[in-house]
Amino acid sequence: MLLSAFLDSELVARPFVCVLGYPVSHSRSPAIHNAALAYHGIHVQYYAVACPPEEFHLVPALFKMPEFKGANVTIPLKEKIVSLLDSLETDAKRIGAVNTVVPDGRDRRLKGYNTDVYGFMKPLEPFGEISAATILGTGGAARAAIAGLAESGCKKIHLVSRTSKKHEMAGIYPDIVRVITYDDLEQVLPGSQLLVNTTPVGMHPGRDSSPVGEELIPLLKRKICYDIIYNPPETKLVRQARREGAKVIGGLDMFLYQAARSFELWFGKTMPMDLVRDVVIKSLDEMNMTASG
Numbered sequence: 001m002l003l004s005a006f007l008d009s010e011l012v013a014r015p016f017v018c019v020l021g022y023p024v025s026h027s028r029s030p031a032i033h034n035a036a037l038a039y040h041g042i043h044v045q046y047y048a049v050a051c052p053p054e055e056f057h058l059v060p061a062l063f064k065m066p067e068f069k070g071a072n073v074t075i076p077l078k079e080k081i082v083s084l085l086d087s088l089e090t091d092a093k094r095i096g097a098v099n100t101v102v103p104d105g106r107d108r109r110l111k112g113y114n115t116d117v118y119g120f121m122k123p124l125e126p127f128g129e130i131s132a133a134t135i136l137g138t139g140g141a142a143r144a145a146i147a148g149l150a151e152s153g154c155k156k157i158h159l160v161s162r163t164s165k166k167h168e169m170a171g172i173y174p175d176i177v178r179v180i181t182y183d184d185l186e187q188v189l190p191g192s193q194l195l196v197n198t199t200p201v202g203m204h205p206g207r208d209s210s211p212v213g214e215e216l217i218p219l220l221k222r223k224i225c226y227d228i229i230y231n232p233p234e235t236k237l238v239r240q241a242r243r244e245g246a247k248v249i250g251g252l253d254m255f256l257y258q259a260a261r262s263f264e265l266w267f268g269k270t271m272p273m274d275l276v277r278d279v280v281i282k283s284l285d286e287m288n289m290t291a292s293g
């Protein structure tokens with residue numbers, strides 16, 4: 001539903017949370033948050049609300065609604081939303097992007113968080129400290145991955161771009177991050193413990209694509225290979241890496257952990273992870289079948 005229509009509807013008269021973005025209809029966030037809200041018996045509803053550029057001026061009115069309990073923010077608003085907030089927590093400040101808005105205290109001052117950083121790092125915990133990593137892609141998700149890894153003690157990050165022009169990305173952690181191109185991948189992979197894919201290559205419906213050429217897959221042996229794409233939950237890259245004996249992580253964990261952190265910030269409750277994992281897998285299957293059908 002468009003933001004303007006949402007503001008004019010009855011829905012805002014009852015306690016609500018929403019994800020704001022454009023487009024936003026593909027978002028699986030309503031499915032998992034509504035399942036978690038029902039599980040806890042919390043009488044709040046979570047909606048997907050589309051905010052095209054010409055409706056951005058309506059966002060402050062949304063945040064002032066008496067029944068507004070919080071929001072997720074997604075592409076293309078993660079940076080733009082910062083100008084509407086009263087304060088930012090550390091990760092959001094560090095990378096200049098917000099994915100969770102929390103109305104705080106009695107005066108409901110708006111605080112911005114970036115739970116993608118937590119969501120990205122949480123599945124890496126069982127693997128111990130990462131000292132050197134290679135990240136494919138230079139967008140918003142790469143920023144969250146860089147911040148999480150750098151803050152947890154990673155000393156060297158190779159950031160792989162299709163062009164070598166995006167040196168501003170190296171600016172956020174200049175001592176750690178080096179921007180390279182895909183021509184250099186073969187050279188840096190042996191020295192990295194971790195390879196992360198933050199490009200959209202391999203995402204549904206392009207499931208047969210992988211961002212890493214078949215000839216380089218043997219270099220992933222005994223490495224950690226982390227693909228943050230969650231549709232499909234297991235990408236071609238993950239399958240290739242597993243076949244080669246790599247330890248693999250799919251994007252569903254990051255998606256669920258970033259959501260869990262947002263849920264805790266809004267409601268002070270733990271997200272029922274097994275339940276919401278089943279919900280999101282089922283909802284992805286349904287969405288993909290509808291799209292192909």
Ligand code: NAP
Pocket residue numbers: 075116119136137138139140141142160161162163166198199200201203211228229230251252254255256258
């Ligand atoms: P983004 O800002 O569009 O960045 C993606 C980056 O990948 C681009 O900056 C680009 O870097 C590179 N890229 C784009 N198209 C490519 C192509 N065809 N081939 C190779 N490289 C390409 O997107 P994002 O927000 O960072 O998200 C990236 C992916 O992560 C998406 O698939 C998204 O669904 C996923 N994601 C998952 C989670 C989760 O919770 N699991 C959270 C956030 C995002 P260069 O131009 O420098 O090559």
